[in-house]
Amino acid sequence: MTIETALTELSSLLGDRLSRSKSDLETHGKSETYFPLTPPDAVAYPLSTEDVSAILRICHTHECPVVAWGTGTSLEAHALAVQGGICLDMTKMNRVVEVAPEDFAVTVEPGITREELNTELRATGLFFPVDPGANASIGGMAATRASGTTTVRYGSMRDNVLGLTVVLADGRIIKTGGLARKSAAGYDLTSLFLGSEGTLGIITSLTLRLHGQPEAISAAACVFETVDDAVATVIETMQSGVPMARIELVDADTARGFNIYAKADIPEKPHLLIEFHGSESGVAEQAESFGEIAQDNNALAFRWSNRPEERAELWKIRHNAYYASLALRPGASAIVTDVCVPISKLADAIKAAQADIAASFLTGPILGHVGDGNFHAILLCDKNDPKEVAEAKRLATEMSRRSVEVGGTITGEHGVGMGKLGLMELEHGSDGWNVMGDIKKALDPTNIMNPGKLTRQN
Amino acid sequence: MTIETALTELSSLLGDRLSRSKSDLETHGKSETYFPLTPPDAVAYPLSTEDVSAILRICHTHECPVVAWGTGTSLEAHALAVQGGICLDMTKMNRVVEVAPEDFAVTVEPGITREELNTELRATGLFFPVDPGANASIGGMAATRASGTTTVRYGSMRDNVLGLTVVLADGRIIKTGGLARKSAAGYDLTSLFLGSEGTLGIITSLTLRLHGQPEAISAAACVFETVDDAVATVIETMQSGVPMARIELVDADTARGFNIYAKADIPEKPHLLIEFHGSESGVAEQAESFGEIAQDNNALAFRWSNRPEERAELWKIRHNAYYASLALRPGASAIVTDVCVPISKLADAIKAAQADIAASFLTGPILGHVGDGNFHAILLCDKNDPKEVAEAKRLATEMSRRSVEVGGTITGEHGVGMGKLGLMELEHGSDGWNVMGDIKKALDPTNIMNPGKLTRQN
Known part of the structure; x- marks a missing residue:
């Protein structure tokens, strides 16, 4: 066994910084996704660049897969050792x-x-x-x-x-x-x-x-009747040159979840949450300019503040959006998916995703970093029910497919991992994806670096 | 001859959009550098992506080098067909x-x-x-x-x-x-x-x-006794969060040349030229904040304006810096070199370059995009005199060497071309530069794409 030979040598090199304990393997075999537990063969804890170099020399010699691990918060199962080998835990x-x-x-x-x-x-x-x-x-x-x-x-x-x-x-x-x-x-x-x-x-x-660090921060929140009005506000604010530090959309479903989660009574409609960074006078001026644009786009309510506790209050729905979403279906967990489209296509892309989800038997609030055209669906499901998982994956795939159709990407920020691997060719075309494979082969000819991910698997 | 075979096929494909006229070859064999005239074997004028694809298929089959051409303004001879082949003139x-x-x-x-x-x-x-x-x-x-x-x-x-x-x-x-x-x-x-x-x-x-497009623009200019004071002003302005749209340094030699060139009488000391983009009130406030920081750093004179004709006047020394430099030595031409260092090392790097140039028999004003740590020396020389060209190259190499020594780069913006090829290993190390070679081989295994450039030449 080449992996076993590598592990013997790694054990000599690292001593108790190479772990094969069941709990360690299980911890590093988990993900925040629907993929099953996939423990590596061992977990190595390097302390330095030289440690990593020595580990890779051994792994390269014996063709032992190596998968790096940070905090395990990937939403697309990047760090699962799907071909075994060692998990390189970088936390030390x-x-x-x-x-x-x-x-x-x-x-x-x-x-x-x-x-x-x-x-x-x-x-x-x-x-x-x-x-x-x-x-x-x-x-x-x-x-x-x-x-x-x-x-x-x-x-x-x-x-x-x-x-x-x-x-x-x-x-x-x-x-x-x-x-x-x-x-x-x-x-x-x-x-x-x-x-x-x-x-x-x-x-x-x-x-x-x-x-x-900004001298001053102001925050604003406003409610809209429609996603179209909210997105038009975002685009016009950008066109006006008002520099937003954050601009987040949460949809009506998220607001509904928030009312359950926080025992609140906010309008169950799309919200925009905004933050401005600058000088005291600058952030006040920016919040006011934004408010005018929002009101021109039929904002139903607009509030802003530059006081920390009030800012936190305005942003509460966003900071708790994940738990608010889960409150819509007690006991369910979430498959979170991510796409990014050209901003001119954002309102239509969100509405299409909402329509798909509405036609499905699952619930899925939508929220996003709308200044970038990036949005997520939090698809609520029972991860132990294959039918529900399949439906969540179908909805996620449909979002990606529509995104590519309008010139966007299958993932704005969550990455490829295991979850989006099957969609890479859709986005990049056969030749574009093959170029990635050519680069991979040039730099990792024996395919030990996180094998099974990102490039075409033969 | 494989190139000749390629040219025959390209001629069938392109008709009179493949030129072998002497004047066309000479035009595309020139550069803004000290490298000699290097005409390609032919010049192709593609009209579309499909044209380029058809041309490259032929060149790939016959291993004919291909070098793209834009406006010929490269300062490092990127577009010289040093191994012959075709020049792909993209101007159509x-x-x-x-x-x-x-x-x-x-x-x-x-x-x-x-x-x-x-x-x-x-x-x-x-x-x-x-x-x-x-x-x-x-x-x-x-x-x-x-x-x-x-x-x-x-x-x-x-x-x-x-x-x-x-x-x-x-x-x-x-x-x-x-x-x-x-x-x-x-x-x-x-x-x-x-x-x-x-x-x-x-x-x-x-x-x-x-x-x-910014709603309003303001510009400012100020004069310093020393480069240290000018650079300290840049760093403190950035730390204060004042957003500069442009911030340029010209040195005392440039000012001296400007007085000759424009028959002016400005102080022959380092100048900073600054531009701010924003709202009317914003750019006024920014120019004033900058002025305070400059005065804290011993600025000898500070002027600003938001009126177009006055802005042009303030920036005149920068817009004419190249010709001002040439005025220091009538009849000479210039070898322009470029490095970029961490901003904390900028003042020392400029002073070291000035000292090297002062100790040399050449003159070389310095100017730069100092907000990025990027600066240039305009080395005045007779390009027909090998001794002068050698000295200019020595000074340029010394600037690059010092830049790498303090964590900077051999080129901030001019690129590698022919001029910096010999310095790539210094910056990237043998293994880093080899990775570039591995990528090159993976994507262009027959080495037809601008051969002789960027990667290690075996």
């Missing part, structure tokens, strides 16, 4: 290596979570803006090219990673990018590894772009 | 394919120049911000991952290209990205082709991100 590599405040940058190890990082940064006046919701690891966010609520203002991981240290499949260590804000020196390897989902190499450090 | 593919104002996007062919594009966009209220100085073609700007004066606010080509159509080496056509603002669906092929300098495929259409 979670240091802040260096803060460079004049360069608006920080270098970190991949296991640090975004909340831990921002806690460490608090005294610097800087922050790392990418916020996918979950308190994910920075390495996982990079590997999946994550984004989230603040992307409309600050960009995604693509925009906020300046450089990487990567261990290649055969153990060689390379550095991509660096502290310079830009470079035109050859292929953009940083971007290639961002979103590569562990299939090309293991990220062992990241230099991130930081932003100044 | 210069249409605006579709404007999508609600999506803040436009799809264009690669031969359109940035000024032509912005003229076409004028009525939409939108504009394409990337401004490398030269009126380059959008395709060339994408292939070199160009940036420029507005990058500090709007980003580079990396940030403003949403999707591409690319013809691969063997003629297959793929589409990358699209109108959606973001995607997490697999490898970021758009980023891979941006900056690939024609070595992986030919870009035949581009979907670009547009921005709202």
